[in-house]
Amino acid sequence: MTKLSVNINKLATLRNSRGGNVPNLITSAQDIESFGAQGITIHPRPDERHIRYQDARDLKKVVTTEFNIEGNPIPNFIDLVLEVKPTQVTLVPDAEDAITSNAGWDTIKHKDFLVDVIKTFKASGIRTSIFVDPNVDMVKGAAETGTDRIELYTESFAHLYDQGKKEESILPFIDAAKMAHELGLGINAGHDLSLDNIKFFKENIPHLLEVSIGHALICESIYLGIENVVNMYLNKLK
Numbered sequence: 001m002t003k004l005s006v007n008i009n010k011l012a013t014l015r016n017s018r019g020g021n022v023p024n025l026i027t028s029a030q031d032i033e034s035f036g037a038q039g040i041t042i043h044p045r046p047d048e049r050h051i052r053y054q055d056a057r058d059l060k061k062v063v064t065t066e067f068n069i070e071g072n073p074i075p076n077f078i079d080l081v082l083e084v085k086p087t088q089v090t091l092v093p094d095a096e097d098a099i100t101s102n103a104g105w106d107t108i109k110h111k112d113f114l115v116d117v118i119k120t121f122k123a124s125g126i127r128t129s130i131f132v133d134p135n136v137d138m139v140k141g142a143a144e145t146g147t148d149r150i151e152l153y154t155e156s157f158a159h160l161y162d163q164g165k166k167e168e169s170i171l172p173f174i175d176a177a178k179m180a181h182e183l184g185l186g187i188n189a190g191h192d193l194s195l196d197n198i199k200f201f202k203e204n205i206p207h208l209l210e211v212s213i214g215h216a217l218i219c220e221s222i223y224l225g226i227e228n229v230v231n232m233y234l235n236k237l238k
């Protein structure tokens, strides 16, 4: 079974747009868990445009499933994660001004840095994951950092799948996933996964432990309702 971790960044975007506390992230996360999601993901960015650092602290008190915090390990982020102690930290090399995550780590170039950061988080009992493109060399580099898992950056898959190029979309991910498994790494995936593409991805990627889905899931929920949508994903991930 592949776990569904719901990324609630977009709920925070909506909340922040009015300055109040609607929707309430705490009750939303609790509801999403009660609908069957097996995890909650947040990605606080340095400008706190959606998730605020305080949200991470508040959510930690109520999330009873797997809590995943994603982000670029700048000093403030490292301190936050060590304080909050989520189940998992996912390291993402995102530039501050990027609209969203737009690349995986170069795990060869940044190996020494990643080794240090991974060691710090693991010493605190936090599971680690490194966001990577579907590239076997980057997967091998990730294994050398000591990380527990990788998260495959699925934007290229989603884009090609959308254009009807199914085989082209999935082949690099199959190779990357096989390599990761051979090297003993757990496999997560995320970015632009949706109700349209998730079943094909899941069926083709062996040993997929977890997907984190936010943007599409919240957009789909506008039409279909979030409880319904969470259950639609769970059915496709069986």
Ligand SMILES: CC(=O)[C@@H](O)[C@H](O)COP(=O)(O)O
Pocket: 007, 009, 010, 042, 043, 045, 070, 092, 099, 100, 101, 131, 190, 191, 192, 214
């Ligand atoms: C790591 C990743 O793939 C992102 O999808 C991310 O967590 C979403 O971030 P935004 O909501 O800021 O686009």
Ligand SMILES: NCC(=O)COP(=O)(O)O
Pocket: 007, 041, 070, 151, 189, 190, 191, 192, 193, 212, 213, 214, 215, 216, 217
């Ligand atoms: N790690 C990916 C994530 O949390 C959600 O990405 P998206 O579904 O918002 O593109």
